Amino acid sequence: MKTYISAWPQAATLPDFPRSVAVLGSTGSIGVNALKVMETHPQLFKITALSGGRNGSLLAEQCARLRPPYAAVLDDAARREFVAHLPAGYSPQILVGPEAFATLAALDEVDTVLSSIVGAAGFEPTLAAARAGKLICLANKESLVLGGHIIRAACHASGAVILPVDSEHNALFQGLMGHGRDHEIARLILTASGGPFRGRAAASLREVTLEQALAHPNWSMGAKISIDSATLMNKGLEVIEACHLYGLPVDMVHVVVHPQSIVHSLVEYVDGSQLAHLGIPDMQIPIAHCLGFPHRLGLNLPRLDLASVGCLTFEEPDLGAFPCLNLARQALDAGPSHPVVLNAANEMAVAAFLDRRIGFADIPATIETALDRHQPMDVSTPEAVLDLDSVVREEIRRALWPVAD
Structure with a gap:
């Protein structure tokens, strides 16, 4: 795909296995799931660096188990908590401050970066990885929302390759692999669960509570992303991300509400056919696809049983209630x-x-x-x-x- 943000991964030279991985945001939901994937396949990955924001105790637990030579935290308070929980005899190099994450992303010892820091804080580390020519498993959509044009230029200058971790963009990526040329794509269709307030009238949303907004019906996510899902801003950011990833105009990226979260996205071609990606709503699947690309990695997860699901439904988003x-x-x-x-x-x-x-x-x-x-x-x-x-x-x-x- 010539309009892709980096070299098209199928045609690019990728790092050999075992891959040396830096996980940016290892204490968050994506990071925790990524470690599960890599620990299931220890022969394929060497975990070289882990970073957390302020959760020093969980980061210390992860580092004690996996023994990466590098770790990073956001501030001195997190550093003290991290050090206090480290086991005797293990002393990783500890970096502190927002710039520490960009340093980890560009380490010579690292060839693969999982960028999963939440929010705009992920922009600079993702850009550092792109400038350093890394294989980037991108779970931080805000990097592209803020500066997709900058990251695109950095990838093409350095040879960095991006693989999309977001379930919707990973589904689109799989729907595009090996299927024709850019001019054969009619549109991309992102699916949205609709969040916890699907079907609610706009006026009623003034009364919803924080606890209700955090209760996503299908996915287990952090607080910020859960609220974004409830407002449909998460889908709005994903529309922008899709345009930057695939180099397509916004009128070629559509959204449909799919409450079951089984169809993760679809690619429609000029002949009217649509290729959909289906799976249970578990982030280990797209994470494993990116970390192991171009290979499929076995996962200890329940299998999708369409007969048990029974019914898949789709509807237009309510733009009045969710602007x-x-x-x-x-x-x-x-x-x-x-x-x-x-x-x-x-x-x-x-x-x-x-x-x-x-x-x-x-x-x-x-x-x-x-x-x-x-x-x-x-x-x-x-x-x-x-x-x-x-x-x-x-x-x-x-x-x-x-x-x-």
Whole structure:
């Protein structure tokens, strides 16, 4: 696929096995599942570096079990917690601070990077891996939302290869492999579960609680992604990610609600045929596909039984009740700086909702206000992207977290 963000993985030279892996975000949901996959196939992977944000105790438990020579945490408090839980006789090199994750991503000893840090914090480490020519298993969609154009250029300059870990984009990738040329693709169809509030009227969403929003019906995810799924912003970000990954315009990327989360996405070709990827909703499947690519890795998971599932249903998303999906499309159409604003405003609004400072319906309202105020600007460099991200966050922080608090 010539429009792909990096060299097309099927045609690229990939690292040999055993692969030397850095897991960025090993204490999160994706990272924990990735370690399960690699521990199931220890002959195929050498875990060289693990990183966590502030969960020093879990990171120490992982490192004690797997003994990577490198580890990284976000701050000194996490470092102290990490060191306090390390076993005697094991002393990894410990890196501290946001820049530590980018350092791990570019280590000479590492050939494969799993980028699974949540949010915009994953942009710089992903870019570092791209500049260093790594095989990148990408689970951080915000990297492309903020700077897909920058990461694309870095991949083509260095020879880095990206494999998409998100279940929907991994499904699209598998639907595209070996099936024709770019001009034969009619559209990409992302599926969405609809989240915990599917079918609810817009007015009723003003009354939903944090606990209800966190209760995803199908997937086990972290708090931020669970809220994004409930607002459908997760799907909006995935639309932007798909456009950057596959080099297609936004009008070729569609979304359909599929409550069972069995069909993970579809590719439609110009002859009207559609190729769908099906599987149980478990992130070990797309993670294993990326880490082991081009091989399939055996997993100790239940098998999909379509007879037991019985019925697969599909419906259009309710854009009136869930405006975040359209906000994302509009942001991408408006130019490269608008998605930076969209993402920063969303992360701050979700944080405020998790902090019980605003209601669920205030999340899209906060994002829309930020987008309405923004004038297009040049974000052709990483510095410009990060500066804009910081400005938007500070404006919303002042509004939602008054100094008097």
